[in-house]
Amino acid sequence: MNPLRALTLFALLSSGCATAPAPRAAPPVPDTVALDAEAARAMAATGAKGLAIAVIDDGRVVATRAYGARDAKGEPLRTDTVMYGASLTKTVFAYLVMQWVDEGRIDMASPIARYLDKPLPAYADEDHYSTWSNLAGDDRWKAITPGILLTHSAGFANFGFLEPDGRLRIHFAPGSRYAYSGDGIMLLQFVLERGLKLDVGTELQQRVFDRFGMPNTSLRWRPDFARNLADGWTADGSVEPHDERSTVRAAGSMDTTIDDLSRFAAALVRGEGLSPRSFAEMTAPHLPITTRSQFPTFQDELPPEARRNDLAAGLGLVVFDGPQGRGFYKGGHNDSTGNTLVCLHRGRRCVLILANDVRAEAAFPHLVRFVLGETGVPWAWEYGDKALWDGH
Numbered sequence: 001m002n003p004l005r006a007l008t009l010f011a012l013l014s015s016g017c018a019t020a021p022a023p024r025a026a027p028p029v030p031d032t033v034a035l036d037a038e039a040a041r042a043m044a045a046t047g048a049k050g051l052a053i054a055v056i057d058d059g060r061v062v063a064t065r066a067y068g069a070r071d072a073k074g075e076p077l078r079t080d081t082v083m084y085g086a087s088l089t090k091t092v093f094a095y096l097v098m099q100w101v102d103e104g105r106i107d108m109a110s111p112i113a114r115y116l117d118k119p120l121p122a123y124a125d126e127d128h129y130s131t132w133s134n135l136a137g138d139d140r141w142k143a144i145t146p147g148i149l150l151t152h153s154a155g156f157a158n159f160g161f162l163e164p165d166g167r168l169r170i171h172f173a174p175g176s177r178y179a180y181s182g183d184g185i186m187l188l189q190f191v192l193e194r195g196l197k198l199d200v201g202t203e204l205q206q207r208v209f210d211r212f213g214m215p216n217t218s219l220r221w222r223p224d225f226a227r228n229l230a231d232g233w234t235a236d237g238s239v240e241p242h243d244e245r246s247t248v249r250a251a252g253s254m255d256t257t258i259d260d261l262s263r264f265a266a267a268l269v270r271g272e273g274l275s276p277r278s279f280a281e282m283t284a285p286h287l288p289i290t291t292r293s294q295f296p297t298f299q300d301e302l303p304p305e306a307r308r309n310d311l312a313a314g315l316g317l318v319v320f321d322g323p324q325g326r327g328f329y330k331g332g333h334n335d336s337t338g339n340t341l342v343c344l345h346r347g348r349r350c351v352l353i354l355a356n357d358v359r360a361e362a363a364f365p366h367l368v369r370f371v372l373g374e375t376g377v378p379w380a381w382e383y384g385d386k387a388l389w390d391g392h
Contacts, residue, residue: 086332094316232336322376
């Protein structure tokens with residue numbers, strides 16, 4: 001079957017809920033006293049030095065809280081402290097792309113070759129993007145579409161430089177399976193910037209950050225961030241200085257604050273700024289996820305009977321079905337950062353967690369459950385064999 005038709009068919013088949021059990025009633029949102037106490041327990045259990053949480057209920061931010069330290073000096077982490085957004089950048093970028101879909105500038109199902117003035121491998125390599133020249137001789141790149149890139153199914157490694165020989169390549173028929181790829185996101189940025197002459201950083205500033213009142217968010221480093229900036233802690237407890245990312249990279253260069261990003265999360269779960277069709281498209285299940293965990297990228301697929309049929313790639317996020325109905329989420333991670341955004345359509349509720357200590361990730365499942373109740377987020381798939389704190 002054509003990969004594009006397969007994606008569409010899966011989305012259509014998965015969108016119905018006639019045989020699904022009625023969603024469970026959502027628990028009340030905990031008050032800030034209870035949230036503060038649970039965050040303190042989580043930090044004590046994991047050893048995390050810094051953590052920030054936002055709660056969205058009925059599409060409105062009802063709480064933003066910050067705990068612990070932002071740096072080794074012990075300066076307090078605040079709700080307006082600049083933190084690394086990591087791969088939550090991908091979801092913000094996907095939202096921007098869907099605005100261009102609404103405007104007819106780009107089509108999710110059209111091959112990217114339509115938007116380029118020469119074959120992709122013919123472009124000179126640029127450090128800003130990736131080494132598209134490595135794809136010379138493999139015409140499978142012509143089957144890649146924006147939808148394939150946003151569902152992480154282009155067949156790329158996470159980044160080409162991680163390949164044994166450092167060369168980007170296509171490992172499977174584009175659109176046929178999920179394999180997380182930052183270079184796939186960078187390819188879509190390349191298509192938009194080189195092919196359509198759009199400036200992703202400028203467009204995000206105007207269409208998202210300015211629109212939703214996010215004064216301390218950018219995909220490019222700003223010197224004023226240094227006044228209230230979070231460093232990070234790694235798994236062994238060492239401090240890692242904040243990286244001043246001077247290049248706009250849709251795969252993960254966003255700096256933000258819990259105050260700022262919570263406003264975007266609330267707008268996203270409301271569908272604000274997108275047509276109903278584009279919001280539904282972004283948060284629909286487009287491609288089944290068939291591996292035991294998200295990483296390593298090219299692990300073997302599970303046999304059909306062992307796969308989760310409630311887990312799929314959306315556009316720039318992951319879609320799941322759980323006891324409270326359908327939801328979506330996205331994580332973000334590096335050696336000293338752990339982030340997650342979990343949203344439920346029912347009640348338009350979300351939890352956003354930004355941590356400047358990667359050790360805090362072990363408590364994310366419990367903290368999300370504490371705020372939202374049981375959601376069905378695929379934590380085992382997200383974190384693999386990582387030991388998680390159960391709240392006891």
